[in-house]
Amino acid sequence: MAESSSPSTSSSLSVEPSKLWKGTFAVTGIMVTLVTYGLLQEKIMRVPYGAEKEYFKYSLFLVFCNRITTSAVSAVSLLASKKAIDPVAPIYKYCLVSVTNILTTTCQYEALKYVSFPVQTLAKCAKMIPVMVWGTLIMQKKYHAPDYLLAFLVTLGCSVFILYPVSDISPYSRGRENTVWGVLLMMGYLGFDGFTSTFQDKLFKGYDMEIHNQIFYTTLCSCILSLTGIIVQGHLIPAIEFVYRHHDCFFDIVLLSTVATASQFFISYTIRTFGALTFATIMTTRQLVSIMLSCVWFSHPLSWEQWIGAVIVFGSLYAKSFWRKAPQKTTSLVQNGDSNNLKENP
Template sequence: MEAHGSGFRRVFVLAFCVAGIWSAYIYQGVLQETLSTKRFGSDGKRFEHLSFLNLAQNVVCLIWSYIMIKLWSSRITGGAPWWTYWSAGITNTIGPAMGIEALKYISYPAQVLAKSSKMIPVMLMGTLVYGIKYTFPEYMCTFLVAGGVSTFALLKTSSKTISKLAHPNAPLGYGLCFLNLAFDGFTNATQDSISARYPKTSAWDIMLGMNLWGTIYNVIYMFGWPHGTGYHAIEFCRQHPEAAWDILLYCLCGAVGQNFIFLTISRFGSLANTTITTTRKFVSIVVSSVLSGNPLSSKQWGCVVMVFSGLSYQIYLKWRKLQKLQRKRKTT
């Protein structure tokens, strides 16, 4: 009876994590698309300073992680010092900024799809730099994802979607997304290296360190450069409170989403988290197409299904590998 209750609680926590991640990031996606396409106020102005979203989210997540550390973390010494995150902070600042900036040039579904192809540069770098040999099923996954993304990029976007974009330019938009993936790869590798060197580092410590440096870099970029776009962004928010409210909600969604991701990884592992976030991306495209008026053609939907079939197969391969490893451990 106790085991049954424990199993029920585990299922309930998992369902809670799925609901938290989906609701936070799907709504954040809607807000991101709104901020990149909507015309605010009676003057019908666009919010052109999309890089400001990164600074705002860094500040909110920095405060959030500091509060969480004070409330929940036990005071164990031996975690990574704050200064160790400086290099990962640079790439984590530039990468997401490029991803958000891409929304000026391509639609939100196109951006989500392009950013879903993270496995392509990982496998490419693994083969060329480290000489890693992958299996045929792994290459099959990459082929499905790469084929789906490239075909989607080549297909004509509807005129209704193009009319909403600030500066339609597909090659530039996709180029920014793939640069975002390259910088994300370095960020993830650096975070793994820090965690290996300082095993007592908690998820909240990483969140605090990353967002601290992100805040420093973004403040310098937004307010220190000659154009001072940060001042223009704040002035725009002052004149258009609706945009300021959307930005605050966007940041809170990011902080809440990170909270549920950490909970999922700590309770169920990274594979469960990958599955939840991958399915969330697919749902985000559906929600964007239905609610935000970004109609996709039947051929484009075919590309979306192709990409997520590859990602789903990749998740299945990881799950099978994990099951084999667990069985091996039991027999030894």
């Protein structure tokens, strides 16, 4: 009599390939979208367009393009899923997230005028400290000694990376580098980003809110506010004229908005399928790959002190990912405040 495989064995064999394909899909999606996003924002803000070597200067216009794309996609998602499209929280709370999110992204784009993309990316890793500060003030969260040690090591590595650059021989430096102003903009980015993610966490906990509902109303407010800001600054017409003159810039902006929106889908899918801990590891790898590609693509040299700083930062982040035991539920990780360190703000 022939032996038949047990149901449990056949089930485990079918589950493993499925999990492998899901993991490959998640990792590929995040790496492709966010690495492309990083390279594109550096190209748009630092590489001149056309024979006249014109530079794109309108950061708020990029914010508007990103937000209107995300708002449209989230509205379609809400309608397709037939979920509640009415605002769950008071509109002013969505607007508060929108304002700080716009300031976050604007500081991020503006900083690229004064510091290189590798410096900016490493500095983003230091967002733990403002997140911990805002978490304590807004959510009354408590952090433990390992959390403070990790934040200290990451901040130390970032400081070494920023303070010990080589003379940048990149052809796209064009002599307007200003480390002090760039660092101030990155400090603004970290402070606003820490508040944004912490307040978003508070909204999710305080209201029965779907993620697409928050994305839709937050980005809708961002569209209105960023468009108002562009008009008040008098940059709307010059920005449109610039992309009209330089069609390659227009396609760069369209692609930037597309990958920024797509990355939100892959981020949500990865956290929902594999948990926040796996996502944190993927994001750390993505930052490392982005820095390496930027150094090669845009000819950024690194000093040996910067290599040491990078090793301290990524070594600390990987140590956290591999040594910390994964919680049984993603929500328990969110309650400890770690979710605030994970999500990007394209």
